[in-house]
Amino acid sequence: MIQLPLDLDAVRNFVMIAELGSFTRVAEATRTSQSTVSLKLKRLEERLGARLVERTPRYVGLSPQGAAFIPHARALLDTHDQALSSLSEARGRLTIGISDHVAGPELPSLIARMNAQDPHLLIEIRIGSSGDLLQRFDRRELDTVIVRRHDGRDDGTVLADERFCWIASHAWQPRAGTPLPVATMPEPCGVRVLAGKLLDEAGIPWTEVFSGGGVAAVSAAVMAGLGVAALAPRMVPLGSVDIGPRLGLPDLPSLPIVLHSRTRDERAHAAVEALSMAYRVVLRS
CATH class of the missing domain: 3.40.190.10 (Periplasmic binding protein-like II)
Known part of the structure; x- marks a missing residue:
């Protein structure tokens, strides 16, 4: 039976590895180095006498022992955080x-x-x-x-800095001889203004075919095949493509x-x- 208490910081480090799937991302999130993340994990594994994480150059995942330990690790951290929060009388x-x-x-x-x-x-x-x-x-x-x-x-x-590009649905095809159909958010959206300015400077005719009250609405219009939109790739669902290079559209900057x-x-x-x-x-x- 394990007698000594676990290092909560090392347990939290292990849970973050499990959630983010990357030693690099954990290091960035905690503003430490990958070697520090690895050292905390090594000490926890030595403390438990079990290998918790399986790691290759292309893969980071839980070992069978790690998969068994992860729910208990999360419960331990939750109990710790709740104990600290219970001392605060005022709700911020x-x-x-x-x-x-x-x-x-x-x-x-x-x-x-x-x-x-x-x-x-x-x-x-x-x-x-x-x-x-x-x-x-x-x-x-x-x-x-x-x-x-x-x-x-x-x-x-x-x-x-987040990359933006010209997004369209996989099945969408431009119509020859017609202005580029663009789905946007209404002004004063800065991305809309930037996209229009770049198209104008490149001499590419365009027309606004959809104005949505949010990125979700604009993404829906794109996936419905109405046209293209200037969006960050992580904002749109599967089935979308960066169509800018194929159409020769101006590069959008990282913002x-x-x-x-x-x-x-x-x-x-x-x-x-x-x-x-x-x-x-x-x-x-």
């Missing part, structure tokens, strides 16, 4: 604005991660355009925003994703740090 509040071009399909899991870290922190999330969210942040209506870099501003912390925050409360700051580190991993993967 954190209001976060996330650009529709940033939120993405990973948002539910990222919210769950923040809630697991501090279940007693009330988190409010607002989705909107980068420009609108920045204005609300400046009016102190939001504590934190994660947005695409806005023209004329150089403040905030860059989390990563900086920026964090603006004024959180002072320790709990809120920790939640923002967890969210920003998770986004760094998502945006760079």
Whole structure:
């Protein structure tokens, strides 16, 4: 029987390896080195007397012992975090604005991660355009925003640069002699303005065939075969293709994703740090 207590930091490191499937991503998320991640795992394995992770140059996965241990590891961390949260009498509040071009399909899991870290922190999330969210942040209506870099501003912390490209459904075909059909979000969406400017400068005729109130609506229009859209690849479902090279469309730049925050409360700051580190991993993967 194991007598000495486990190192919770090493257990948390193991759970992150299992969730992210990469020593590199864990190192980025925790702002440490791959060697540190490997060392923590090695010490935990030595402590348990079992190999938890199987690792090759192209694969990182759980061993049978690791698969058996992972639910207990998560339960141990949950109990620890709940014990710490129970000491806080006041329920904190954190209001976060996330650009529709940033939120993405990973948002539910990222919210769950923040809630697991501090279940007693009330988190409010607002989705909107980068420009609108920045204005609300400046009016102190939001504590934190994660947005695409806005023209004329150089403040905030860059989390990563995200690649954009011209997306169309796999079955979509252009019609000769007609303007390029483009699905967009309405102005003042900065990505819409940029895409239109690049097409105009390249002398490519285009027409707006769909205006959606969010990236999900624009993606749906693309997958329905209405036309093309300037989107980040992670935002669209399977069955879409980058059609820019085939049509000779102008290259879309990688756009900086920026964090603006004024959180002072320790709990809120920790939640923002967890969210920003998770986004760094998502945006760079």
